[in-house]
Amino acid sequence: MNIATCPTFSPDEALIILNDNWGISGSLKPLDSYLDQNFLVKTNNGEKYVLKIANIETPEPWLDLQNKAVEHLYADAIPKIILSKEGHQMLFIESHWWRVLNFLEGTMLSTVPYRSTKLVQNIGAFVGEISKQLASFTHPAAERNLQWDLQQSATLLENWVTFVADEKTKNSILTIMENWKTQIPKIAQVRKSIIHADLTRYNLLLDDKGEKIQGIIDFGDVCWSWTIGELAVLLLESAMTGSPTPFADAYQMIQSYHRIFPITKTEIELLYPLIQLRSATIVSASARQLSIEPDNDYVRKQAIADQEILQQLSVEKSDFATALFLDACAFSFEKNEKMQFSLQNQKIQSVFKDPINFKNIAITPASDIYNEGAWTNFQACQENIIAELENGFGCTSYLSATLHPFVSNSKENETIALGSFAFAPVATPIYAPIDCDFVKKESDKYVFKTNDFYLYLSGIDADLQMESPLEIGDFIGVIAPEKLNTAFPSLVYIQIDCSGNAPAFCVPSESKGWQLLCSDPALFLEFKSNEKTPTQTDSLENRRAKIIQQAQEYYYQKPMNLVRGWQQYLIADDGRVYLDAINNVALIGHSHPKIVEAAVQQLKKLNTNARFLYEDNIDYAERLLAYFPESLQVIFYTCTGSEANDLALRLARAYTNENDVLVIDGEYHGNTTAVDEISTCLMDNPTASKSVRPFTHPLMQPNTFRGKYNSETPDVATLYAQDADEKIAFIQSQGRGVAAFISESLLGSGGGVEMPKGYLQKVYESVHKAGGVCIADEVQIGFGRMGSHFWGFQKEGVLPDIVTLGKPMGNGHPVSAVITTHAIAEAYRKKYTYFNTFAGSPVSSQIASTVLTVIESEKLQENAAAVGAFLKQELEKLIYEFESVGAVYGHALYLGVDLVKDKKSRTPDSQKALWVSETMKQNGIIIYPTGDYYNILKIKPPMCFTKENARFLVETLRTILSKMED
Template identity: 35%
Template sequence: MPALIEPTGLPRPDVSPALAAEWAAEFFAVDVTAVKELGSQQDRNFLLTTAAGHRRLLKISNPEFSRTEIEAQNAAMQRLTGAGFSTPLPLESVAGQFVELPVLDGREHCLRLLTFVEGTPVIDRKYLSPSLRSDLGSWLGRTSRALAGFQHPGLSRSLQWDLRAGEEVVTALVSFVRSSWKRELLVATLKRVTAALGPLKDQLPVQAVHGDMTDDNVVYALTAQGIPELAGIIDFSDAMYSWRVGELAVACASLFHHELSPGSSGNPLTVLPMIRAFHEQAPLSDAEIQALWPLIVLRGAVLAVSGEHQTAIDAGNDYASSALDREWAMFEIPARYDWNAAEAAIRQTLDVPGTGRHTLPQPAWSPLLPGLGTPAAVDFGWDSEDFDNGSWLNGATEEERILTGAAAGGSPAVTRFGEARLTRATAHSTGEPANVALGVEVHAPQPLAVHAPFAGTVTVSGTPNGTLRLEGGDFAVVLSGAVLDPSVSSGQAVQSGQRIGRSGPDGLWIWLLTQGTYPTAGVPPRFVRASEFPGYAATHLDPAQVLSGTRAEAPPSSITGTDSLLERRNRSFAALQAHYYDAPPRIERGWKEHLIDTSGRHYLDMVNNVTALGHGHPAVAEAAAKQWRLLNTNSRFHYQAVAELSERLLAQVPDSLDTVLLVNSGSEAVELALRLGKAFTGREDVLCVQESYHGWSLGADAVSTSVSDNPRAAQTRPGWVHAADAPNAYRGTHRGEGAGAAYARDAVALLQELHDAGTPVGTYIAEPRNGNAGSIGTPPGYLDTVYAAVRAQGGVCISDEVQMGYGRLGRYFWGFEEHGVVPDIITMAKAMGNGHPLGAVITRREIAEALSSQGSFFSSGGGSTLSSRIGVTVLDVISKEQLQENAGAVGQVLAEGFHSLMDQHALVGAVHGMGLYQGVEFVRSRETLEPAGEETLAVCDRMRELGVIVLPTGDRQNILKVKPPLCFTAESARFFLETLDQVLTDRW
């Protein structure tokens, strides 16, 4: 047993803060004004503040560590500093020494004063982004390269943290673990580690290592945008010679406790970005790749037993006792994971091939279920036609219904391997669902005989319908729910084709594995996450191969085909038509306020104001299908739907507006409205509002001033377009109470200026709330004054309701109603067709007829039978399902939640909007209102990881755009608020 893991252990030196200050003054002539003890398991560390305002680290090492060892640590710090890293550096004592040796309790202790590396330990961040994990891996690789040729006699040490002695440490200290089940798991796992590492140890390179470059010993600093950047490496107490790959294993183990919450099992693959980045700096050998996961597990085991040991012999060590839970997580999460799947995932990440399913020969197999016949097809995937109206959310109940229905004709029903089941995914979840099948499920009206597909040995566990396992050659078949045949006993050798059992009453689960994937008694998981499936697929094969005796096709490509599909899109689809996110999920299905990707994950949709009723609304689907079967043609033909839709629209507006024109989109509606205004007034000049968006077409773009949509808006604006200041009472020219009147005076003055210059405004266009700016409210006293001034000069006023209309504001059906005004022209789209391209212009007949001298107006799809029928249906549903009322009620839940978050998080500067069109504005300072654009983008990216689609908006891109479908529920609102709170708390 190494000396450093004797049962007496290594209690910390008995040094008080007062004694630390005395030694600092005596040995280093430091005038200490403040002392703070920092955590350590075996040493004593004190942060000193000097009279000169400097921060220094006083380190008293455990007396078991020799001066040579301490000098080696100093040399390692200096070497990494020379390689460009920020590390502590030793300072000379009064006697000109870097290490002093005061005597305490009759023993010399190495004493050092070190520079203090400013920063926050990464361990303090609950969430570690993929980029931060990647940066950690890159630093690990770079330090490994820098230390590769470093030699010092003090690095030849006997430490319990040296993974070369890890198995011995666990064996020596496991008895200190108080929980019996934990001890049993540690002992069983240690046997697996020994078996895995035994053939590899002599192939693992040994060099100088930091030894403990974990989240606890790497510090970061925040950029001005709140993004963490690695700043330095601290605590070289474990510098030694050891396996190079052990440095990576130690760091990987430290990641598993992050993001854990009650009931969470953690995601073992969180380490992949770190491993990839390390490999890019210091390429791993094949032996190191094979050893990495067992070493990660071993590191966790060493931490678990050492923590229990340390608290037993040093009961007052709060640092050690507080770490017990996270140290157990560092062991248990990787230990319980499939080690073969982990290695396969690592190899795929590094693009280093290894052994697995594709390298094994395909034998000739006998059918596992000879009586299977032609089974009924069962589809639980994202595109399944067996699902409708969110039925998959019933989970196992829906699975049973479909399986029973498929087998109703007398044929067995068989599920698909590698399929991401919708029934195993849920809404309102921040985690990736475990829903990809690692086996197949067989349900039959009558019991099916089970035959051995190859020669091997049968074992069985559990009764009466237990787990049957057949192992032979390179493969194993595992069946859950099988009954062993009376002619066969557990442990018996059987021949290919021999009957070995039958299916039980609840059906069979069947896995096909490469041999040795699990211990004999191990049962594979039924479902794994989509991100894990590629790793599992290296050792888990499609059982359809043994059902039929022939090789099966690969699992559904939708699990892994997102990247290739994006490449196809980028090759053929113009880049101008951008996509959200750098690595977007592949969204192929939706239901209500949820978007669903091909892995079955449900995302809360906070941005689709186009799909006002929600995704997949059955009434719209049925109306569209019925009309398609009857007729679809343009509005120059005579049919009922176009008249019905026009009448329904007029019923929603003031009586003075009596004429409807139907178009395809909001851009087309604005374009038409501008032409109507010009034709009616005979004037070309238009007044619009800064920071607004009205569309992409030539005229609509001309009056769009938002630089987030057109960065060159000011330069490309034609001379007939004039822009008034955006009436933003929060951050604009005029703020607070009275801002509306002040902005109105400015706009009226501009109107008069244009009139006096001989270019009077014919048309004024504005949203009643500035939508793309984040639903910024138009302050009271503005819109009515401007409308009156425009009309006094003979102009007309357009209210662009493309985003604000159709009940979205809750309290009002149209945004202009909030201001007590009646526009001359209303434009609308988006919500009108619930995603079908449909828009409208509503005006007075005299204004519409002014355009007649330029020819008749026509829009092929705008007033078609299909578009009109869908438009009527949307209005019906809004009324029947009381969606306007819902927008008001749920919008209030959101507004109250946003204001509560504003009280808790300084980043939230303001809350805009009402109903289900709101904006949460992020600022770096509530005094200066500096926009937090980068932070907003980071929040949106993190929200997507947690299952919420929300995007930035506004010219400064610092506002969360909150405009979900009108069916949005209070439950969804609370989930969104809780998730946003989590992100603002844990950061990004």
């Protein structure tokens, strides 16, 4: 049909017609539309509707089809038709058909960057129910000719592909078209029904948590088509495009869909070709549109995203995807069955001909071969493996995860070995393990074929003729010298594959599919692995839930199983290397070799309780106190920051003979009873933190973005500090005095908030004047993290009476301290004794001393200053780019990004912060929300963080926020 331009009724004209015919009045807001004219209607009593004015060329039966489809479906997430005063579903007015639907609230899937397992499964189940209901629906107008009906795609592509300029993309589309022709005989076997046909990420609305479908909109493409086409469109548009793990998400969505609306095996076998066909159609349509509107930035931007997913949908992955999709529905893959039968029934021998007693070599990320950073040093890794071999021979287990150096790339690395490494001396002969034909050589991979599978051998030198047959036991070649720039010594890599397209390694999220095509090559080595299968994260979660109290929360909805840390990186058991931007406790970096050496050497000598006399803790105390002012020269050793703050309160109360404590609202100071009673951070104690004890007095948080007074307020520090004077006056009016004021010098739990210049000085002055003592909590921010100063209190220009230190003091080892004056220490001694069994033990003291050595020798304080300033500068650019970035807090390497619903209201956006954190994790970066509303992204990495790390973090965050605000 010829499509006319969209209707152009003014809001006033539309409102008159709406009121006259539906009795609805209020305000109208235009909504985007391609063919029709749509308005959001808001009534005076808060009700919302959608007014749809159809294109003049849209046939009435098509609109009736949409109405009847909506009416047929009985899910709450389906829009309801609002009848006119006379009871009609639509009215023909001013040459157009008019309809009114109720407005569905929800968050568009396209703006949600993180798709949880729960969400993906919910979408699959919900759409399965839609398919189930529509299977019984009929309408005479359903068999209409629509360009987005998959039945039309092959024909349309014949013309549209000519508009694609990029040769690589065009060739991909042409290959997909040729492959589709081979599937045509099967398509006659699949069911047909009426389908929605447009369940894209723009037409699915989610609840506020992004966990389930709250609405489905736009029934404009409803048609009679292949039933499986509904799922093909859904998977491409809502599971795969924009997903960091497209095939894993598709697998779960298919599983959930199939449970509700069972799919036939033939339909599943056609699913991947249909997904490819839909993708090719979208890319070609965008190219066609850009040829008409070359300046259309919206279409161009969408075209880039669509081309990216098209390149992932290669024909070479057809067997992989089909096997995976079949497995999701509990069907077997025929090629795999034939391969397994052949392996079990054919005569097979070792590629080494004679049996060899292989030693099992672990190459998984937890293996000792990677210790002391060897995973970043190929030569060291090779030497470690050679040391493990037995008479020069060793073998790895099938599907072992491997470890590679970190690169600033948000995508998964191919870490899962789909074969096995057999280490052997150079020139060791290799023989045919089975009757086969030599097919070809690809790079260093020799490809052999049997009737039912392929055999790949890499790492050898051979002189073979193409297509030459080999019998079991025939000589093939010899082990080649190891390559340069590889972590492994000389070897043969053996792989079995029934598809002919399996990679040597795959990304973790695709390992389930590739396992269905590949098989354990241990038969060809006469080797049986004694290595335990790596513990799966899911089972770890279940085991943890049974025995560890659930109040002890862990990060992330899909937690990774961490097995190794190195410098500013954390490594999971699947080989994924994450940039750690949150572990301030690992102050100088994970697994620092000097820390390891210090601990081991001291453990060989002495580690005993603190009531004995030994030099280690005295030497360290003298060294540490040199970093403090002359008035702070007495140390108490503790084991944790909580213990340190607990003891600090006891010291203050002993010195002042008072009990009342001033704190800053929203701060966390530990988990002992005493410090829990003064902590007011909702994040860590959501039900009780604001129900303060009579002796706890929270001060207004001096946050110039979110607080009562902003940065533009004159004398803002004085205004915030007045709250301390008022609280002190109240305490004194009750006949009591002030024991202490405890505060971080940069509000860590508040998200890294820097206080107004002079604020802390004024509060210290007021507290001292009232007879109280001032405690500087340096647990999170001390030891050079502030860059410009070694301690946060120095940066703020104050002199505390007590300073508390936490586990960063020992790079995570349980050692901490309280530093105070002689007068306060003496007042405490007169009333109490202090004993803490292993606080300041010889091992703890040696580790803590080594931390200071590393800070000095590796210039980590200077690094914190330079990298932190660069990182904050780059993060602050996001404030001007995104409506959701309200503020950037902090100093040096302790920062926070405050996410808001909009800059005007400054309403904290907790859900967005959680989605961003989860998505950052999927992109290889660890950050997490903090603050009372979980809306501030905390960024406090090990102090060895680099500018490259900072740049990668900001660019990844920028990309994620861009997708959320499109």
